[in-house]
Amino acid sequence: MTHRDHERVEKRWQERWKRAGAFETPDLPTGPGYYCLEMLPYPSGRIHMGHVRNYSIGDVVARFQRRRGFAVMHPIGWDALGLPAENAALKRGAHPADWTRKNIEQMRRQLRRLGLSYDWRREFATCDSSYYRWNQWFFLQMWKRGLAYRKDGEVNWCPGCETVLANEQVEAGRCWRCDSPVSRRDLPQWFLRITEYAEQLLDEMDRMPGWPKKVLTLQRNWIGRSEGAEIVFAIEGLETDSRVRVFTTRVDTIYGATALVLALRHPTASAIAERNPEVAAYIEERRAHLARAPAGRAEDAEKTGVDTGFTAVNPFSGESVPVYVADYVLMEYGAGAVMAVPAHDERDYEFAKKYGIPIRTVVIPDDAPAPDGPFTEPGTVVDSGEFSGLPTVDAKAAMAAHAHRECFGGPRTVWRLRDWGISRQRYWGTPIPMIHCGSCGAVPVPEADLPVELPRAVEITGMGGSALSRSEDWLRVTCPGCGADARRETDTMDTFVDSSWYFYRYLDPGNDQAPFDPKRASAWFPIDLYIGGVEHAILHLIYCRFWTRVMRDLGLVDVDEPVVRQLSQGMVIKDGAKMSKSKGNVVDPDAAVSQYGADAVRLYVLFEAPPEKEMDWTDARLKGPARFLRRLARLLPGDTPWLVETKLPDGSETFARADLALRRKTHQTIWRVTRDIGERIHPNTAIAAIMELTGALAARIPRARTEPARRAVREAAETVVSLLNPMAPHLAEELWERLGNSAMLADAPWPVWDEELLREDEVLIILQINGKLRGRLETAAGADREQLIERARQNPGIRRHLEGLTVSKVITVPDRLVNFVAR
């Protein structure tokens, strides 16, 4: 096989597979099924190396499991809604739909060139209304159950373009297009009540051994369960709404509370502001300031606040403490108010120092001296009435219980996770199926009217809000409730909605009665392996877990979790940096495939590093795997015509030592590769093992003159080709055929190893004195311990070093080592 042959060979096999429908999967598996899934790509225009890596890894597993006898579900589709399509529309005037379709065409061609074993009949794009109508349907189900609701939410607002901006459109606090300073605005937004599932989502993670620890940790932190207590303080002299709840994880420090601090947006802060112009002015000034601040929080910003003049009663001590309004208290977390304990909290300490709030120590360290600043560790409670003398842990429990008894609070758990805001003021997304009616309010679109399709004729200007809000024909409807004139909701859904359940749709992409047939879901789910980039460790991988639970509660699926095993593959970088157009370090997969072939490119990305690690693309290294493939192609059958005629060993042969050694290597390699792919998902070491076997095979071929020798060679040759198939499928098929096999390798069963041949009969024993290597010993496996020690003593290295020493003990590991402990 010459340099240029790969193109012909690869095209040939891609056509064969297609013609034979080799990778088409039945809707319901007849035997055991395996669902191998990779994250679907966004059709940005061209595939990049991250895709090549992701899909190559998935393809290895899919092809492997298929040959192991599973019905393998291995689909692909397009995450086709989203902002870039609108940006393209702005830049070059193409309609988002056309731009997207064109990109899909192009990228599909690129993926096909890689020889991936997808069942292409299941392909769909999330911008198909036949898909997103089910987003809408799910939304309506959630609305019915109170899982979807509308409330004010904060958005990035560009006053220049008069539009809402996504976070990534805000650059250093300014609009990416017109450079106006971006402010924040409260607008009504749609939310999904994911917090309802926070506890389940968190607890289940203890039972998800197939997920990377890293991902689980990220998700745990994101959900952020926090155990503490809620305590009610009464504000003195304020008639309306005078009770303020605070959340704390350190109730044990409550006797040290020397202030009550409210968030800027706290209702009580507003009530106070009505009476106190100074407070009102402060709140307004701060909120205006924060509105101008860049998206993301001002982390090291200096804390500011204002003394309201009001006081609140600490229900534990009965003491009155001043009430402040300050910018460091978050309205969205806990109760939106905190008790300030400067002696035992960094932030309160900083705040108290600045405003002269007293610092009162109520917890002392158990063994260390008290620190200069706040003491935030657990210790022993002091000066705290009846609770004095208790260790922190006990005080927490006792005080929370006390609060509960006395009806001014009690134990409470709060979550960092917020409800999922799905509203986007965009055109190219799933329209939220709601109608606003003057008399009925927000009314759901009747299910029979779904899908609410995106109007094709819109003008995308990037100004003046979403294009939908300017699409009068589309906007105007009659209210399904009262028949009055009404308007459609113009917000569209976050595209994370699309990717939260797409993998169910692959099972039944043509279904127009339901999102999918539950029988199919039950047959294929949970997904056995889900591969994608680490960047989705949190959002996508939590949303899709949430969605599956909602679907479970709707009775659509019978699993709690969608994914058994998750693999977060590392990024592909170049010269130590992320590939990007601006850096000009993008490697185009097509160019590499044209030069070296899909097999070589696949082999390279698989071989270069284990999947979960970052991988630095280096052109020069691609030569290694490419060279290996070329060498193999020359070797088989090459100038070894007898290879095609030779049979496989059938047990009747008597093998010479070298032939037996080759057979051992063959079977050991089957074992290793099976484990490396099937269990560890480390194609890199699988490939190394195959290369080793190839080396042994190549060395043996010219010496194989007897029939048994040739059979051993034939076995090794077939094995190399067969094991290589998941990684380099085209060349493997080609060589398999050249070796005289008529059936496709894709349909051939995965090789099995002979246990007998796994074991070496000759072993190398390591000889040590006090753990230091002093000699080696070749011997038959299973040698007797005493004999082994005797033979070890004869070893020149051992004899020399044992001279003058007394052996106190000999440690042996059967078939491995003899270690003399001597002094």
Add this chain to the structure above:
RNA sequence: GCGGAAGUGGCGGAACUGGCAGACGCGCUGGAUUUAGGAUCCAGUGGGGCAACCCGUGGGGGUUCGAGUCCCCCCUUUCGCACCA
């Protein structure tokens, strides 16, 4: 600051439950073939030493007959989160 992960030849990386450190590959050196090669083949390749040997998995301690692997402390690099009470 909090939390996680990782530090092994010139480079990417191997090393199952503690038992030959450096598999496999890139690169490099020497040789062969070649008009030429950024093609191919053979041999070598952790460091030091003529050698026997000695030293080597970020640094320092420890456990063990034996540590890349287990425990403690430190350093570095990375990735999340970031006023979450």
